[in-house]
Amino acid sequence: MPESITITDNRTGQTLEIPIDNGGISATAWSKLLPGVWFYDPGFMFTASCESSISYLDGEAGILRYRGYPIEQLAERSTYLEVAYLLLFGELPTADQYDAWQHDVTHHTFIHENVRKRFLEGFHYDAHPMGMLVSAVAALSTFYPEAKDITDAASWNKQVLRLIAKMPTLAAAAHRFSVGMPFVYPDNSLDFAANFLSMMWKTAEPRFEADPVLARALDVLFILHADHEQNCSTTALRVVGSSHADPYSAVSAAAAALYGPRHGGANEAVIRMLVEVGSLENVPAFVESVKEGNGRLQGFGHRVYKSYDPRAKIIKETADRVFEVVGKNPLLDIALALEEIALSDEYFTSRRLYPNVDFYSGLIYQAMGFPLEMFPVLFAIPRTVGWLAHWQELLAQDVKISRPRQLYIGADQRDYVTIGQRG
Numbered sequence: 251m252p253e254s255i256t257i258t259d260n261r262t263g264q265t266l267e268i269p270i271d272n273g274g275i276s277a278t279a280w281s282k283l284l285p286g287v288w289f290y291d292p293g294f295m296f297t298a299s300c301e302s303s304i305s306y307l308d309g310e311a312g313i314l315r316y317r318g319y320p321i322e323q324l325a326e327r328s329t330y331l332e333v334a335y336l337l338l339f340g341e342l343p344t345a346d347q348y349d350a351w352q353h354d355v356t357h358h359t360f361i362h363e364n365v366r367k368r369f370l371e372g373f374h375y376d377a378h379p380m381g382m383l384v385s386a387v388a389a390l391s392t393f394y395p396e397a398k399d400i401t402d403a404a405s406w407n408k409q410v411l412r413l414i415a416k417m418p419t420l421a422a423a424a425h426r427f428s429v430g431m432p433f434v435y436p437d438n439s440l441d442f443a444a445n446f447l448s449m450m451w452k453t454a455e456p457r458f459e460a461d462p463v464l465a466r467a468l469d470v471l472f473i474l475h476a477d478h479e480q481n482c483s484t485t486a487l488r489v490v491g492s493s494h495a496d497p498y499s500a501v502s503a504a505a506a507a508l509y510g511p512r513h514g515g516a517n518e519a520v521i522r523m524l525v526e527v528g529s530l531e532n533v534p535a536f537v538e539s540v541k542e543g544n545g546r547l548q549g550f551g552h553r554v555y556k557s558y559d560p561r562a563k564i565i566k567e568t569a570d571r572v573f574e575v576v577g578k579n580p581l582l583d584i585a586l587a588l589e590e591i592a593l594s595d596e597y598f599t600s601r602r603l604y605p606n607v608d609f610y611s612g613l614i615y616q617a618m619g620f621p622l623e624m625f626p627v628l629f630a631i632p633r634t635v636g637w638l639a640h641w642q643e644l645l646a647q648d649v650k651i652s653r654p655r656q657l658y659i660g661a662d663q664r665d666y667v668t669i670g671q672r673g
């Protein structure tokens with residue numbers, strides 16, 4: 251039975267039937283029926299901006315799937331590089347495809363010496379690593395000018411590979427520069443996460459051996475952050491990509507969107523909040539003050555999830571494994587107490603506020619030794635694959651350039667007055 255709604259245009263008395271397809275109403279259908287009437291939806295609260303077959307998210311039921319596979323199964327059994335392949339190509343790789351893919355990513359991890367020496371080393375000594383990363387990704391487009399030709403499939407695939415492979419190298423380089431440590435070249439004998447840890451932490455030892463538990467924990471965090479349908483940065487990517495900008499520029503724009511504290515910075519805000527709470531006995535008073543409207547419980551609530559964020563559950567288990575290796579983050583007990591009180595408090599339950607992905611991820615990153623400034627960078631590394639999957643999808647769909655309308659609320663027409671006569 252096809253679904254539809256019927257509305258009456260009271261200006262004309264005309265009755266209109268509008269079909270509902272896959273839970274949505276086509277704006278093209280509306281525009282034909284109601285020419286000149288715009289939907290006013292700042293923040294895209296009720297607007298689907300595209301069709302996508304990459305991630306499925308049900309916020310009511312707490313479900314996240316990549317290409318149909320539940321995030322729980324991928325986090326438990328897959329690797330970040332396998333998930334990257336899945337997101338980009340739609341299917342899990344065969345053993346041969348996986349070997350070739352891993353080889354290709356591993357052999358594109360080096361960055362041009364001028365990116366490091368002339369570009370990254372030109373930043374001020376205390377530059378924020380995320381600012382460095384956003385700029386460095388944009389700068390890559392000047393090193394690979396063939397990326398501008400988005401119709402050349404071979405070039406297109408090469409740029410995707412380069413971006414996924416070089417992101418950890420750029421991220422680690424930004425960190426090393428900001429703490430005055432020498433750059434560490436990629437080690438092609440290591441897997442994706444272990445290589446990143448090597449580039450982050452290697453000092454004088456001939457070879458850096460990451461703890462396998464920590465490397466696996468980071469890989470799981472990368473899986474959990476790889477895609478999340480039409481969030482702010484992916485939307486930015488789609489808008490820029492729709493103008494047919496090269497992928498480096500589009501990914502840089504997405505990373506810039508991720509830089510904002512409302513998006514990629516929430517896990518840092520959680521750590522700052524836990525430090526502010528300071529001790530277990532302060533927890534009840536802190537929760538009361540949040541309920542009275544003094545700030546928010548950081549890492550709680552989500553625009554889409556109205557139940558427990560499925561990624562938060564996995565992160566909590568991952569945190570336990572990390573703490574067994576590096577020792578418990580002293581802020582963990584405060585986090586657990588906050589969660590326990592909030593989950594049994596009517597204020598939070600009635601508003602359906604549950605821990606989100608950021609509530610525990612910052613605790614893990616901090617326990618692993620990452621400085622707070624690196625948190626959004628750690629998010630950008632894996633999300634690059636999600637951005638690129640959406641970039642490929644939008645080009646394959648040959649979408650129109652993004653160009654919303656506005657509701658004008660400014661002055662009516664008025665005549666220019668010369669400067670001396672303005673009062």
Ligand SMILES: CC(C)(COP(=O)(O)OP(=O)(O)OC[C@H]1O[C@@H](n2cnc3c(N)ncnc32)[C@H](O)[C@@H]1OP(=O)(O)O)[C@@H](O)C(=O)NCCC(=O)NCCS
Binds near residue numbers: 512550552601606607
């Ligand atoms: C994520 C977030 C921005 C979603 O916001 P949203 O969907 O626009 O929800 P709203 O801001 O409309 O909030 C709805 C209600 O819940 C309350 N609320 C939402 N998040 C809250 C939080 N973390 N702590 C306390 N109250 C919160 C709001 O005050 C509001 O209450 P009201 O109805 O009495 O006014 C919001 O939950 C938030 O700010 N969380 C903290 C930051 C965070 O963890 N961000 C990472 C997201 S992955």
